[in-house]
Amino acid sequence: MTRRKHRTAGLFIPALAADSPLRHADPRAKLLLSSLASLAVMLPLERLGVFMALYALLLLWARLLPAALRQIWRLRVLLVVIFVVDWLFISADLAVIIVMRIVLLVSVFAFFVSTTAPNELRLALERLRVPYRYAFSLSLAFQSVGLLQQEWHAIREAQVARGIRFAGDLQRALPQLRDFVALTVPAIVLTTRRAWGMTEAAYARGFDAPHRSAYHTLAMRWTDWALVLAALLVTGGLLFIR
Amino acid sequence: MLLHADNVAYRYPQNQRGLPPVSLEIAPGDAWLVTGPSGCGKSTLARCLTGLIPHLYRGEMTGAVWLDGLNTVTAHLWELTERAGLVFQNPAAQMLASTVEDEIVFGLENLGLSRAEIADRLERALAQFDLAPLRERSSLTLSGGEQQKVALAATMARQPALLVLDEPLSMLDSNASRDLVASLATCAGEGAALVICEHRCEPLHSLPGLRTFQLDGNVGDSVPDFTAQSGDAPFAPAPPFTLNVEHLSVTLDGQKVLHDVSFAAPGGQIVAIVGRNGVGKTTLLRALVGLQRHTGVVEVAGARPDLALTFQNPDVQLFNATVRDEILYKLSTPNMAYYAWLLRLLGLDAYEAIPPLLLSEGEKKRVALATALLRAPRHGLLLDEPSLGQDAVHKARLMTLARALADTGRLVIMTTHDHTLAAQTDRVLLMDNGTFVADGPPEEVLPPSTVYRLPSTETL
Numbered sequence: 001m002t003r004r005k006h007r008t009a010g011l012f013i014p015a016l017a018a019d020s021p022l023r024h025a026d027p028r029a030k031l032l033l034s035s036l037a038s039l040a041v042m043l044p045l046e047r048l049g050v051f052m053a054l055y056a057l058l059l060l061w062a063r064l065l066p067a068a069l070r071q072i073w074r075l076r077v078l079l080v081v082i083f084v085v086d087w088l089f090i091s092a093d094l095a096v097i098i099v100m101r102i103v104l105l106v107s108v109f110a111f112f113v114s115t116t117a118p119n120e121l122r123l124a125l126e127r128l129r130v131p132y133r134y135a136f137s138l139s140l141a142f143q144s145v146g147l148l149q150q151e152w153h154a155i156r157e158a159q160v161a162r163g164i165r166f167a168g169d170l171q172r173a174l175p176q177l178r179d180f181v182a183l184t185v186p187a188i189v190l191t192t193r194r195a196w197g198m199t200e201a202a203y204a205r206g207f208d209a210p211h212r213s214a215y216h217t218l219a220m221r222w223t224d225w226a227l228v229l230a231a232l233l234v235t236g237g238l239l240f241i242r
Numbered sequence: 243m244l245l246h247a248d249n250v251a252y253r254y255p256q257n258q259r260g261l262p263p264v265s266l267e268i269a270p271g272d273a274w275l276v277t278g279p280s281g282c283g284k285s286t287l288a289r290c291l292t293g294l295i296p297h298l299y300r301g302e303m304t305g306a307v308w309l310d311g312l313n314t315v316t317a318h319l320w321e322l323t324e325r326a327g328l329v330f331q332n333p334a335a336q337m338l339a340s341t342v343e344d345e346i347v348f349g350l351e352n353l354g355l356s357r358a359e360i361a362d363r364l365e366r367a368l369a370q371f372d373l374a375p376l377r378e379r380s381s382l383t384l385s386g387g388e389q390q391k392v393a394l395a396a397t398m399a400r401q402p403a404l405l406v407l408d409e410p411l412s413m414l415d416s417n418a419s420r421d422l423v424a425s426l427a428t429c430a431g432e433g434a435a436l437v438i439c440e441h442r443c444e445p446l447h448s449l450p451g452l453r454t455f456q457l458d459g460n461v462g463d464s465v466p467d468f469t470a471q472s473g474d475a476p477f478a479p480a481p482p483f484t485l486n487v488e489h490l491s492v493t494l495d496g497q498k499v500l501h502d503v504s505f506a507a508p509g510g511q512i513v514a515i516v517g518r519n520g521v522g523k524t525t526l527l528r529a530l531v532g533l534q535r536h537t538g539v540v541e542v543a544g545a546r547p548d549l550a551l552t553f554q555n556p557d558v559q560l561f562n563a564t565v566r567d568e569i570l571y572k573l574s575t576p577n578m579a580y581y582a583w584l585l586r587l588l589g590l591d592a593y594e595a596i597p598p599l600l601l602s603e604g605e606k607k608r609v610a611l612a613t614a615l616l617r618a619p620r621h622g623l624l625l626d627e628p629s630l631g632q633d634a635v636h637k638a639r640l641m642t643l644a645r646a647l648a649d650t651g652r653l654v655i656m657t658t659h660d661h662t663l664a665a666q667t668d669r670v671l672l673m674d675n676g677t678f679v680a681d682g683p684p685e686e687v688l689p690p691s692t693v694y695r696l697p698s699t700e701t702l
Contacts, residue, residue: 117340143340146382151558157533158559161551162571162613185561189599193557197335200294204328205338205396206352209320215347215360 022062022115027124029224030116036235037108041101045093047238048100054234055104059111067114068107075106118143123218132212140198147194148187155186243308244270244403244435245326250290250305252283259602261286263305266455270403273426273436273449278457279633280604284439285331287457288406290314291437293322310403324353327402331409331603331631333389336396337381342373345381346396353400367399370425372418383495386413386554386627387519387659394422398429405429406437411445412630415518415659419445441633442660476579480651483542483621484508485530485549490538492525492676499525500536501676507669509621509651512644514664514684516657517673523657526673527551527624530655542621549653550614551624556606559613560598565590568598569612576616584612587643589636604631611643622653629660641666661688 022030040051059065072079079099086095116124122139126132159182245268253260261283268274276284289295293314296303307314310325330336339345346367350360368374371391381389390413398405405426411419423445430436430449438446446452485507492500499522507513515523528534531551540547553559562568569584570576585591588608593601598609607630614623623644629637641663644654648668658664670687672680680687 117344119340119344140338146380150382154553154555155558157528158553161531161533161553162559162617182559182561186558189560190557194335197330197332198338200298201330201336201393202338203298203319204292204294204323204330205349205400206320206323208318209324209352209354211354212351213354213356213360215351215357215364216344 020063020115022064022111025115025227026218026220026224027116027120028127028218029220029227030112031121031124031128032228033231034108034112036231037111038105040235040238041104043238045097045100048097048104051234051238052100052104055107059107062111062115064111064114068110071106071110072103075102079103113142113145119216120218123214123216127218136202136207140202144194144198148191151190151194152183152187155183155190158186159183244268244272244310245291246308247291248306248308250303250307252286252290252295252299252301252303254286254299254301259283260301261290262458264290264457265305266291268404268435268437270433270435271430271451273430273452274438275443275446275449275452275454276437276439276457277441277443277454280441280631280636281602282457284457285408288328288408288437288439291404292326292328292406293317293319294328297322320352323402324400325402326404326406327397327400328406329393329397329408329410331412333386333393333413336393337389340380341378342381342384342392343368343377345392346399349396349400363399363401367395370398371395372421385520385524387415387418390414391418391519398425402434404435404437406439408439409441409631410438411440411442411659413519413627413659415516416445416661418519419659423448441631441637442629442662444662476577476583477618477650480509480620480622482509482651485547485621485653486539486541487530488539490526490529490536490540492522492529492534492536494525499676500529503538503677505671505678505681507653507655509653510648511669512648512654512656512667513669513671514656514658514667515671515673516659516661516664516688519659521673522676523673524554524626527626527655527657530624548620549622549624550617550619552607552611552614552626552628554626554630556603556610557599559610560606563597564595565598565601565609566594568609569616571613573616577618580618581612581616584615584643587639587646588612589639602631604633604636607631608636611640615643615647619652622655623647625654625656627658628656629658629663637663664688 037055040048043051056065059068079102082102083095083099086098118139121142122135125135125138245266247264247266249263249265251261251263259281264287276287278284286295289299290303290307291309293309295301296315297319309322312321312325314322337345339348343364346364347360350363355363368377371394373391373395376384376388381392384392390410394407394410410422414422426436426438427449430451436449440446487506488504490500490503491498503526515526517523525534528551529536530540530547531549532546533551560568562571569581585594588611590605590608590612593605598606601609607628611625611628628640632640637660644656647654656663656667664670665684665688667684670680670682670684671678672687
């Protein structure tokens with residue numbers, strides 16, 4: 001029996017993110033927090049370690065640590081390979097810092113997408129003066145990550161159902177190359193078709209209208225300002241204080 | 243006159259398909275049913291009437307369409323879409339927002355409405371389509387039928403003067419279909435004009451003043467030379483067997499989708515599984531072929547059954563350069579007599595050398611069906627909504643094929659919302675809340691006098 005897991009961790013699922021205290025934080029605050037955390041990859045090893053410890057505490061408080069760890073676990077093979085290669089060919093210090101940087105970036109991604117709906121991202125970007133057309137497109141792309149994941153599973157299942165066994169074929173690689181076409185061609189077709197379908201649907205509901213109004217609004221609360229201030233102080237301190 | 247189409251025709255740049263010349267006049271309150279064989283241009287007509295053609299397409303358009311006094315070539319697209327709403331055939335591709343509520347709000351914001359007006363229309367749309375319990379749900383987690391209701395709600399909430407619907411009933415259950423027809427009647431009563439492109443016409447006949455526009459098409463599927471009979475089927479009879487399903491349960495994301503399902507189906511039967519959208523019909527088929535993790539027993543004589551499954555969306559499995567390559571893929575010693583018989587029966591003989599991805603949705607579904615059948619599954623075939631995108635001729639072909647398989651002792655199980663199809667099967671299983679609530683011959687479970695109004699599903 002084929003096991004079908006619902007790989008949803010790391011993607012915005014209202015029911016999963018609902019119990020996080022950061023779920024209802026202003027998306028602009030979360031965007032800033034994520035940007036600062038991404039900047040922190042430039043820190044030297046010791047300071048990066050301090051930052052990551054503080055960041056892990058934030059995720060723990062926000063009940064997002066398991067989601068972040070799940071994302072990191074999925075990359076375990078890649079992380080091990082990068083660590084070993086860097087260690088063997090350059091140095092252990094570099095291997096550690098490269099792996100820490102990847103782990104930090106992955107956990108930032110997990111934090112942001114599991115607490116922020118695509119529409120909230122659009123609102124945040126609009127408030128940050130990004131033109132609507134681009135903000136909407138970016139939020140749609142953000143949302144489509146989950147769709148692509150679903151479609152990839154659907155394609156794989158459909159091909160398995162018609163007798164194509166990828167697990168065994170993978171090991172025999174080249175002679176079975178055409179079987180990978182069985183995955184990639186439908187994936188490309190579905191993605192292209194989905195993108196076109198969304199474009200049509202958006203225009204059919206007035207995407208290009210010059211007179212949009214806004215139903216949802218954003219408002220920074222004191223807790224959001226506190227989050228922004230704390231993030232600025234910690235990152236600024238670690239980056240600039242000698 | 244709300245819409246005037248003067249000899250409008252269109253041809254897609256990538257192939258010779260499109261829309262033959264059409265002239266049509268639509269007044270406020272009119273209700274038009276556009277029918278015609280698969281691939282005859284119904285969806286293209288829908289795009290021409292709403293201005294998406296020529297604004298988003300680069301093919302060759304001739305003739306003219308005037309919508310509320312605006313020429314669809316020269317007017318801005320947003321001016322046209324404010325007047326004409328289009329609900330597309332594939333609901334999943336129309337989901338633009340992260341929640342059901344935001345999906346409806348998106349189109350209302352683009353009209354520039356006030357917050358109070360948006361809130362009011364949102365609540366009415368949610369109530370009209372029974373979507374209030376789903377308002378915070380992600381569209382990713384909805385069934386096809388639920389997504390179709392969301393797409394309808396999002397477009398109808400914009401209150402366009404002309405509402406164009408491309409196969410709106412294809413994924414809706416009988417109750418949702420009845421509710422939609424009632425909503426459409428209300429819209430027409432309030433002065434909106436309706437154009438409905440649909441194969442499943444019967445539920446629409448209750449629309450007052452419905453007129454039919456037959457689009458014959460100069461392109462599309464070959465008209466059938468329907469000579470293949472079930473007696474011609476070139477495959478050997480299967481030995482007698484019974485598919486046993488006992489205490490089958492499936493839990494997805496913490497929710498029980500199938501609950502303690504048990505039934506036995508002997509080879510030689512055609513079984514229809516019917517029920518509301520989202521009750522677990524597709525999940526059951528997936529469990530029967532082993533694609534869905536489950537508890538309970540699915541077996542034939544103590545072993546896993548050898549069943550083929552065709553999916554709702556054929557695009558997930560087609561990838562070869564020609565229809566022939568697609569159907570024969572990975573078969574070392576294909577039964578070519580069976581291949582020829584299938585091609586003829588499914589009306590695909592003219593497309594053997596054509597890339598399957600260039601075919602219409604209905605044709606692609608038939609190619610996917612042929613790929614499943616040529617694998618010669620020992621125990622039979624599972625079909626997930628096989629009538630989607632199929633016209634009456636191809637539904638008849640499908641039932642001929644199903645009967646041919648059943649006559650050789652194989653089992654055919656199909657999920658369907660199309661009760662005219664279900665009525666031709668040997669046995670109907672009615673599902674609700676992840677289990678069977680009725681089991682019997684179609685005339686018992688689907689009373690002829692209430693084909694579209696199942697008493698047992700009235701409260702579902």
